[in-house]
Amino acid sequence: MTDTPRPTTAPTGDPVVAMRGITMEFPGVTALADVDFRLLPGEVHALMGENGAGKSTLIKVLTGVYTATSGTTELRGERVAFAGPAAAQEAGVSTVYQEVNLCPNLSVAENILLGREPRRFGAIDLPGTRARAAELLGRMGLTIDPASTLAEHPIAIQQLVAIARAVAVDAQVLILDEPTSSLDQDEVAELFRIMRHLRDQGVAILFVSHFLEQVYEIADRMTVLRNGRLVGEHLTRDLSRLQLVSAMIGRELGVLEEVERLAEDAGSGTSGAPPVLEASGLGRRGSIAPFDLTIRSGEVVGLAGLLGSGRTELARLLFGADRADSGSVRVGGKDVSLRTPRAAIASGIAFCSEDRKGEGILADLSIRDNLVLAMQAARGWARPIPRRTKDELVARWIETLDIRPADPDAIVGRLSGGNQQKVLLARWLVTNPRLLILDEPTRGIDIGAKAQIQKLVAQLAAEGMAVVYISAELEEVARLSHRVIVLKDRAKVAELDASATVDDIMGLIAETDATAAPRVGTAARTEQVAS
Numbered sequence: 001m002t003d004t005p006r007p008t009t010a011p012t013g014d015p016v017v018a019m020r021g022i023t024m025e026f027p028g029v030t031a032l033a034d035v036d037f038r039l040l041p042g043e044v045h046a047l048m049g050e051n052g053a054g055k056s057t058l059i060k061v062l063t064g065v066y067t068a069t070s071g072t073t074e075l076r077g078e079r080v081a082f083a084g085p086a087a088a089q090e091a092g093v094s095t096v097y098q099e100v101n102l103c104p105n106l107s108v109a110e111n112i113l114l115g116r117e118p119r120r121f122g123a124i125d126l127p128g129t130r131a132r133a134a135e136l137l138g139r140m141g142l143t144i145d146p147a148s149t150l151a152e153h154p155i156a157i158q159q160l161v162a163i164a165r166a167v168a169v170d171a172q173v174l175i176l177d178e179p180t181s182s183l184d185q186d187e188v189a190e191l192f193r194i195m196r197h198l199r200d201q202g203v204a205i206l207f208v209s210h211f212l213e214q215v216y217e218i219a220d221r222m223t224v225l226r227n228g229r230l231v232g233e234h235l236t237r238d239l240s241r242l243q244l245v246s247a248m249i250g251r252e253l254g255v256l257e258e259v260e261r262l263a264e265d266a267g268s269g270t271s272g273a274p275p276v277l278e279a280s281g282l283g284r285r286g287s288i289a290p291f292d293l294t295i296r297s298g299e300v301v302g303l304a305g306l307l308g309s310g311r312t313e314l315a316r317l318l319f320g321a322d323r324a325d326s327g328s329v330r331v332g333g334k335d336v337s338l339r340t341p342r343a344a345i346a347s348g349i350a351f352c353s354e355d356r357k358g359e360g361i362l363a364d365l366s367i368r369d370n371l372v373l374a375m376q377a378a379r380g381w382a383r384p385i386p387r388r389t390k391d392e393l394v395a396r397w398i399e400t401l402d403i404r405p406a407d408p409d410a411i412v413g414r415l416s417g418g419n420q421q422k423v424l425l426a427r428w429l430v431t432n433p434r435l436l437i438l439d440e441p442t443r444g445i446d447i448g449a450k451a452q453i454q455k456l457v458a459q460l461a462a463e464g465m466a467v468v469y470i471s472a473e474l475e476e477v478a479r480l481s482h483r484v485i486v487l488k489d490r491a492k493v494a495e496l497d498a499s500a501t502v503d504d505i506m507g508l509i510a511e512t513d514a515t516a517a518p519r520v521g522t523a524a525r526t527e528q529v530a531s
Contacts, residue, residue, distance in 0.1 A: 015040055017037070022070075034230075035058060035228070041172070044199055047206060048247075049224060062175075075092075093171065095166070104149070104151035105149065108153075109132075109133035112146070116168070118132060136167070140194050142160060156191070159187075160191065160194060172202075173203070176195070179209075195218060210307045211308065222239065245306070277293075277318065277329065278331075279294075279329050280328050280330075281328065282328070284323070287317075293485065293492075297466055301467070301482065301484075302468075302484040305486060309487040311470045312470065315439050315468060318437060319338070319351035319437060320341050331349070342377075346378070348432075350433035352436075352439060356420060356424060367394065367423055368391075371397060371423055371430065372390050373427055402452060425438075433465070441471070442473070454480060474506065493508060
């Protein structure tokens with residue numbers, strides 16, 4: 001993708017959107033805390049932050065999906081409080097989401113003007129609708145047949161049609177939420193051409209993306225959020241990639257002494273241990289590029305990268321939750337086909353998903369029922385676990401992991417996030433896996449529970465279990481891991497040993513050359529990244 005020269009002057013003028021002191025509270029959670037945000041006319045403004053930073057919440061407050069607990073929003077200098085997205089769109093604020101929300105069975109023209117079609121004698125004027133749609137598409141430099149059915153077109157064209165629909169209402173603010181996640185390089189280039197065209201017409205564009213290279217190519221300014229708080233607003237040209245990554249991820253301060261000692265507990269390395277899993281050329285089109293990976297007994301392998309880098313996609317391939325379309329896997333020295341989670345479980349692989357509520361716990365069931373679920377699935381439902389065995393296992397793991405309350409009949413949905421995470425961990429540890437994959441095991445839990453889980457990971461590795469550890473908190477990854485796999489743009493780009501520091505990892509994530517061959521070696525041999 002080639003860079004287009006950026007204007008030498010920053011966007012100027014009064015903000016078309018000005019949000020001040022935005023706080024958004026949900027029961028037990030503060031999603032946004034006193035956040036300021038402004039959007040200028042004729043600019044592309046990137047909203048940056050890791051998962052859970054508050055980006056989506058801020059957009060939903062702006063568009064009326066949520067009503068802020070406190071704070072004000074102004075549009076063109078007038079205070080507004082939209083009743084919903086329809087009211088926001090009527091006022092000139094349009095949103096295009098990652099998943100195209102159009103009607104594939106209708107024509108391109110009908111999708112662009114749905115609900116606003118020209119009428120003649122009380123009926124929809126179909127020729128007039130097509131002519132109006134062709135005019136709108138022409139303004140964007142697009143030559144899409146307005147009479148064609150939307151379903152005939154690839155997702156990239158559908159994305160552009162969604163944008164044409166958004167600007168058809170004379171939108172002054174266009175919000176693009178992860179619009180490039182399903183596009184290839186040429187399609188992204190076309191989208192960026194359209195964005196620049198709209199920007200030059202004075203449209204203010206709010207751009208959300210986890211692809212750093214794309215942000216630096218298209219954005220004039222950026223606002224960075226972390227943990228629901230404003231980190232800063234910057235001109236893109238004034239903030240290096242390394243500085244941006246540091247601002248997004250931050251540093252974990254004030255960690256308990258118990259966690260600080262984990263580096264010693266993890267040991268100096270496991271290079272001589274037998275391989276538990278060996279992946280060769282494993283990959284999935286549109287998900288993650290083919291990669292090689294060896295995981296040894298007693299080893300913690302950390303996966304580091306920004307949201308969308310391919311961390312979770314790699315983990316899901318190893319567990320059979322997604323089916324690989326290239327490569328091979330050996331477990332315990334034997335060729336295996338990890339085409340389903342059941343096959344992975346049978347091979348001794350366990351996986352704790354980052355989506356604790358959606359793919360992990362069953363909130364309406366008890367601790368006991370949740371905890372034995374994986375073991376029962378491995379045995380088969382025709383061979384129920386004896387009640388005595390079940391009670392002994394549950395009691396043991398409640399005590400081992402300090403699950404509170406220590407009541408096997410307590411409903412999991414009523415537990416704290418940290419205790420829910422412990423129940424999910426216990427579910428898989430009951431099966432005595434040889435490889436445990438943990439995807440964001442400490443997200444959204446308090447520091448005490450975080451310390452306990454990190455200590456448990458080190459203990460499991462010391463006892464010989466192999467662990468794949470994924471976390472957006474690079475301090476955790478560097479502290480616990482014997483090796484760190486760095487991912488970027490859905491590809492493995494480097495492999496570092498236990499000497500890797502947070503700065504080493506952030507430098508690789510921020511590096512501009514995403515097409516370089518993956519590196520293997522010590523942190524000391526990692527090239528320095530220019531800021």
